[in-house]
Amino acid sequence: MPSIHPFTSLFGRLSIGIALVTILAVTALFFLANGIVKAETERQISSAVDTDIAGLADIYVSGGQAELVERLRDRIGMIRQSGASDHYLLADGTGKPIAGNLSQWPELSSENSESGFISIPVQGEIFARATQLAPNLKLVVGWNLANRDRLLAQLRIAFLIAGLIMVALVVGLGWWSSRRLRIRLAAINAAFRRIGQGQFDARVDIDNRGDELDELSRHTNEMVSRVTNLVNAHKDISDHTAHELRTPLMHLDNRLVSALHDIPEPDQKIGLIKARADIKNIISLLDSLLDIASSNAKKGDRAGLSEINLSEIARDMADLYSESAEELEIAFEHAIAPDVTMIGEASHIQRIISNLLDNAFKYSPKGSSVSLSVQPGPLIRVRDNGPGVPENMREKIFNRFTRLKSTNASGHGLGLALSKALAARNGLIIRCHDADPGAIFEVTMDRDI
Amino acid sequence: MTGLKILHIEDDEQTAETVRDSMTIAGDSVTWSSNGTDGLRTAASSEFDLIILDRMLPDMSGIDIIGKLREAGVDVPVLMLSALGRTENRIEGLDAGVDDYLTKPFEHEELIARVRALHRRASGQAHSAVIIFGDMECHIKARTAHRQGQHIALSPKEFELFKYFMQNAGEVITREMLLRDVWNLNFDPQTNVIDVNVGRLRRKLEDGFDGAIFETIWGAGYRLLAR
Numbered sequence: 001m002p003s004i005h006p007f008t009s010l011f012g013r014l015s016i017g018i019a020l021v022t023i024l025a026v027t028a029l030f031f032l033a034n035g036i037v038k039a040e041t042e043r044q045i046s047s048a049v050d051t052d053i054a055g056l057a058d059i060y061v062s063g064g065q066a067e068l069v070e071r072l073r074d075r076i077g078m079i080r081q082s083g084a085s086d087h088y089l090l091a092d093g094t095g096k097p098i099a100g101n102l103s104q105w106p107e108l109s110s111e112n113s114e115s116g117f118i119s120i121p122v123q124g125e126i127f128a129r130a131t132q133l134a135p136n137l138k139l140v141v142g143w144n145l146a147n148r149d150r151l152l153a154q155l156r157i158a159f160l161i162a163g164l165i166m167v168a169l170v171v172g173l174g175w176w177s178s179r180r181l182r183i184r185l186a187a188i189n190a191a192f193r194r195i196g197q198g199q200f201d202a203r204v205d206i207d208n209r210g211d212e213l214d215e216l217s218r219h220t221n222e223m224v225s226r227v228t229n230l231v232n233a234h235k236d237i238s239d240h241t242a243h244e245l246r247t248p249l250m251h252l253d254n255r256l257v258s259a260l261h262d263i264p265e266p267d268q269k270i271g272l273i274k275a276r277a278d279i280k281n282i283i284s285l286l287d288s289l290l291d292i293a294s295s296n297a298k299k300g301d302r303a304g305l306s307e308i309n310l311s312e313i314a315r316d317m318a319d320l321y322s323e324s325a326e327e328l329e330i331a332f333e334h335a336i337a338p339d340v341t342m343i344g345e346a347s348h349i350q351r352i353i354s355n356l357l358d359n360a361f362k363y364s365p366k367g368s369s370v371s372l373s374v375q376p377g378p379l380i381r382v383r384d385n386g387p388g389v390p391e392n393m394r395e396k397i398f399n400r401f402t403r404l405k406s407t408n409a410s411g412h413g414l415g416l417a418l419s420k421a422l423a424a425r426n427g428l429i430i431r432c433h434d435a436d437p438g439a440i441f442e443v444t445m446d447r448d449i
Numbered sequence: 450m451t452g453l454k455i456l457h458i459e460d461d462e463q464t465a466e467t468v469r470d471s472m473t474i475a476g477d478s479v480t481w482s483s484n485g486t487d488g489l490r491t492a493a494s495s496e497f498d499l500i501i502l503d504r505m506l507p508d509m510s511g512i513d514i515i516g517k518l519r520e521a522g523v524d525v526p527v528l529m530l531s532a533l534g535r536t537e538n539r540i541e542g543l544d545a546g547v548d549d550y551l552t553k554p555f556e557h558e559e560l561i562a563r564v565r566a567l568h569r570r571a572s573g574q575a576h577s578a579v580i581i582f583g584d585m586e587c588h589i590k591a592r593t594a595h596r597q598g599q600h601i602a603l604s605p606k607e608f609e610l611f612k613y614f615m616q617n618a619g620e621v622i623t624r625e626m627l628l629r630d631v632w633n634l635n636f637d638p639q640t641n642v643i644d645v646n647v648g649r650l651r652r653k654l655e656d657g658f659d660g661a662i663f664e665t666i667w668g669a670g671y672r673l674l675a676r
Contacts (some may be wrong), residue, residue: 020614087513109582239505239533239538242532242533242535242538243504243505243532243533246532246533246534246552246553246554247461247464247532247553249554250464250553250554251463251533251556254463254467254554257557279554283534284637287452287534287535290535291536291537294535294537303571316632316633319604319606320606320638320642320646321642322648323642323645323646323648324640324641324642324645327645327648347536347540347634347635347636350634350636351536352635354634354636354638354639355487358638358640361640362639362640372531376544
């Protein structure tokens with residue numbers, strides 16, 4: 001059973017697609033959550049800084065600069081004990097530090113009560129606001145972002161874990177459901193494959209889940225049943241036609257044989273002998289028609305075909321016909337490339353070559369030449385120097401019962417039609433060309449099958 | 450050769466008569482069964498040298514019968530005599546396990562020749578390295594032909610043909626047997642390629658010698674004669 005590569009399988013691609021979409025969705029969701037959390041924590045920090053700076057401004061108003069310096073020292077002392085890391089700087093109009101734990105005035109305008117993120121040594125980025133307490137006194141209060149960063153780190157870890165779990169779940173679920181689907185579809189595919197190989201009893205098991213695949217399986221089985229009936233009916237008709245016609249013909253032939261036995265005069269015998277030959281002709285006509293019908297019905301069906309050595313077959317046929325050529329005084333040449341192989345049925349190919357050679361010899365006058373060549377591809381070519389085929393007949397001669405009017409050759413006009421049907425059964429096509437003088441018949445792969 | 454015991458399973462009475470007449474003249478005895486069930490029973494109940502089997506019987510197909518026979522361990526050679534004569538039908542029959550396939554209508558000589566050849570093949574004649582018949586010798590391994598001690602140069606295919614005649618020396622060999630066994634063809638080419646090829650071998654073996662060794666049997670084929 002040919003298996004489909006996971007990356008080409010519909011389900012493999014579907015699983016990969018779903019996993020990618022999940023990763024994308026989780027990533028987008030993470031950025032959204034990250035943005036919200038960041039904005040919210042920053043808003044909280046900003047509002048805490050505002051509250052702090054307002055409190056300190058009140059202290060300055062009520063207690064003056066000395067009181068403020070005292071309080072700032074207390075706070076910084078508490079900061080050291082608690083390990084928190086808030087930042088203060090009280091400076092004069094030029095930015096020269098008076099009190100606090102920041103070494104220099106940041107890039108913030110106190111007149112505008114500006115706030116923003118600033119960088120300080122060791123601590124890195126903090127959020128700070130500056131304010132002008134008096135014409136020659138300004139204050140900056142800064143809070144670090146440890147809270148925000150901790151929250152964001154937690155969020156990242158949470159999303160990473162959740163994302164991994166989701167992708168694993170989706171991939172697992174996808175794998176499991178696609179495996180189930182694959183198994184059920186593989187059963188349908190296997191049934192078709194078996195039917196293709198000629199096992200018409202193949203049926204798909206129905207799960208009875210009432211889903212789409214059940215419906216597909218049911219339709220498949222119905223179709224297979226109908227095709228089986230048609231194939232059997234076709235075989236039945238052809239077998240019975242052949243049987244029911246041949247049996248009375250055989251009785252007729254037996255009577256002719258008895259009559260031949262009883263009649264002593266040679267003159268009278270000739271008529272009976274001809275009648276027997278006619279019976280043989282009718283039977284061969286019937287067989288050819290049935291062979292054409294059967295080959296046409298099996299066109300495209302690879303069952304029963306196997307790798308065959310075309311070169312060997314062609315060599316044997318050339319060998320068989322070379323004696324006839326000598327007797328007919330026709331120069332017969334053959335150029336057969338070694339080890340040309342193809343997928344086909346040997347007896348069909350033998351018959352095609354035999355029909356083409358029969359025709360070539362039949363239509364070639366004494367002293368002319370016939371050639372058979374085989375090349376890889378495969379390409380089988382039979383060429384003669386006979387009267388050739390008029391251009392408007394080069395396709396028609398492959399139709400049943402079509403014969404060239406200019407010739408009076410025997411036969412029932414089915415040889416080329418049968419060759420064409422046999423060729424099609426083997427994935428080949430026969431074309432007729434002008435050999436100037438004569439005709440060329442070329443058998444090649446039919447790309448349309 | 451003493452007469453063969455033949456079982457003929459066939460629903461058509463006229464065919465049965467024809468076969469019986471042909472084989473009786475040839476010195477064999479024929480038991481006739483008119484349907485598959487009866488035929489299978491008869492085949493199991495007594496010993497036969499050969500079975501002639503119709504392809505389409507009212508109660509079962511010849512293909513089913515051959516399957517049942519082989520299943521039951523009956524390994525008697527079977528000649529299928531059938532109204533279905535297309536290559537496809539022949540291959541089906543041979544694939545099903547019949548030993549030879551002959552289509553109706555047939556020549557009496559062809560039927561007798563096939564029955565004889567099939568019996569010969571089944572009785573397993575030892576194939577020696579050298580076959581001698583009359584004044585002819587066929588050296589299988591060396592692939593050489595001699596007549597009256599004189600080497601006859603043959604092409605590879607001519608040698609195959611000669612060997613086949615020597616292996617079946619003295620018996621009627623039909624064109625269809627030659628097509629199938631020497632050229633491996635399951636159909637009859639429109640032209641007389643077989644006659645032409647036999648004619649050439651005949652000239653090589655007869656020219657310059659006294660006495661014809663090939664006898665042409667009208668309506669059937671050829672026979673190799675001892676000189």
